[in-house]
Amino acid sequence: MLDKNAIAAASKTLHDHWRAGTKFAGLDEKLRPRDRIEGYAIQAGIEQYSSDSLFGWKIAATSEAGQKHINVDGPMAGRILAETVISDGGTASMTGNEMRVAEPEFAFRMRVDLPARTTPYTVQQVLDAVDTLHPAIEIPDSRFADFVSAGAAQIIADNACAHLFVLGPPAVADWRSLDLVEERPVITMRGQQFTGHGKNVLGDPRIALTWLANELRQLGVTLKAGRVVTTGTCHPPLPIQSGDFCAVDFGALGKVSVGFS
Numbered sequence: 001m002l003d004k005n006a007i008a009a010a011s012k013t014l015h016d017h018w019r020a021g022t023k024f025a026g027l028d029e030k031l032r033p034r035d036r037i038e039g040y041a042i043q044a045g046i047e048q049y050s051s052d053s054l055f056g057w058k059i060a061a062t063s064e065a066g067q068k069h070i071n072v073d074g075p076m077a078g079r080i081l082a083e084t085v086i087s088d089g090g091t092a093s094m095t096g097n098e099m100r101v102a103e104p105e106f107a108f109r110m111r112v113d114l115p116a117r118t119t120p121y122t123v124q125q126v127l128d129a130v131d132t133l134h135p136a137i138e139i140p141d142s143r144f145a146d147f148v149s150a151g152a153a154q155i156i157a158d159n160a161c162a163h164l165f166v167l168g169p170p171a172v173a174d175w176r177s178l179d180l181v182e183e184r185p186v187i188t189m190r191g192q193q194f195t196g197h198g199k200n201v202l203g204d205p206r207i208a209l210t211w212l213a214n215e216l217r218q219l220g221v222t223l224k225a226g227r228v229v230t231t232g233t234c235h236p237p238l239p240i241q242s243g244d245f246c247a248v249d250f251g252a253l254g255k256v257s258v259g260f261s
Contacts, residue, residue: 002038006031011045014143014158018046021096023145026154036076039156040219043079046159052082055228056107058138059212060160062202062232069101069237070155071148075202077215078160080228086166091259092139094242097163099141102240102258103233104185104196104248106205107136107167114213114223121217126210129223132170135185135248135256136230139164139240167228168248168256175253180205185234185250196234196248205231 002010010031017024026032033039047054058078061067067074086092094100111131114121141163144150155161183198202208208231216223223229240246240260247257 002031002033002041007038007041008045010042010157011048014042015046015049017143023098023143025145026150027157033153033157035153036156039153042157043159047079047081050081050083054079055082055085055165056080057212057216057223057227057229058160058162058165059208059230059232060140060155062208063200063234063236065200065236066233070142070161072152072155075208075211075232076152076156076160077212078156078162080162080165080230084162084164086164086258088166088168089257090166091261092164092166094240094260097139097141098145099147099161099163100240101140101237102189102246103138103140103237104187104235105136105138105230105233106180106183106198106201107134107228107230108132108209109134109170109228110223110225112225114217116217116220116222121210121213123206123210126213127176127206130209133175133253134170134228135168135250135254137166137246137248137256137258138230138233139166139258165230166256166258168254171250171253173252178252183250183253185248187235187238188247188249189238189240189244194235194238198234200234201232208232
């Protein structure tokens with residue numbers, strides 16, 4: 001395991017590049033995580049640079065398209081820092097963003113804590129701990145110049161490509177009675193429409209949420225009440241450019257939008 005000094009140095013390097021909007025080739029060999037556990041240890045250090053409490057969690061690579069986008073074979077968790085959250089209908093800066101994609105997502109806000117424990121949480125146990133469901137848009141990015149070749153451990157250390165996040169209002173419809181697998185959000189951008197599909201999110205956004213709860217459980221981390229979990233893109237990542245406006249209509253579940261400058 002990397003020692004605490006190496007973990008702290010790796011966290012600082014990644015955070016500094018994020019704040020500066022710069023890219024680099026990769027962590028030095030002596031700072032590079034060798035597995036997921038070391039990657040998560042480095043990621044945890046990034047949270048310490050935030051002056052606000054953690055806003056929530058993201059899941060990267062819950063769809064086949066998302067996995068291909070960053071060249072990994074399965075999902076990974078990342079932290080949503082409070083300072084990365086943009087108001088619904090607001091404007092996201094494109095400065096320093098090389099990934100340049102928008103991802104429509106189902107997000108859940110937790111009602112009660114799900115503490116770390118030895119036994120896995122079931123889908124129903126996790127859903128019982130949820131307060132509200134929200135439409136959301138994630139705008140990911142990586143600190144690595146070549147994120148396709150960085151590998152899963154470094155991508156996890158890089159906060160699972162977390163960058164900016166837009167949370168829509170809570171759904172007023174009875175989302176618990178809906179089959180989220182078959183929800184098909186409509187994304188409008190540059191006069192074109194694209195249709196997402198709930199099944200693209202690890203087969204079911206509720207399964208993705210449960211995966212996140214159990215990933216944190218195994219790391220000894222509590223999924224706390226009030227935290228938002230965004231579950232991964234329901235449409236292949238959509239290329240964006242400055243001047244675009246992305247609006248997503250989740251039907252009965254509500255709408256969310258963001259512009260880019």
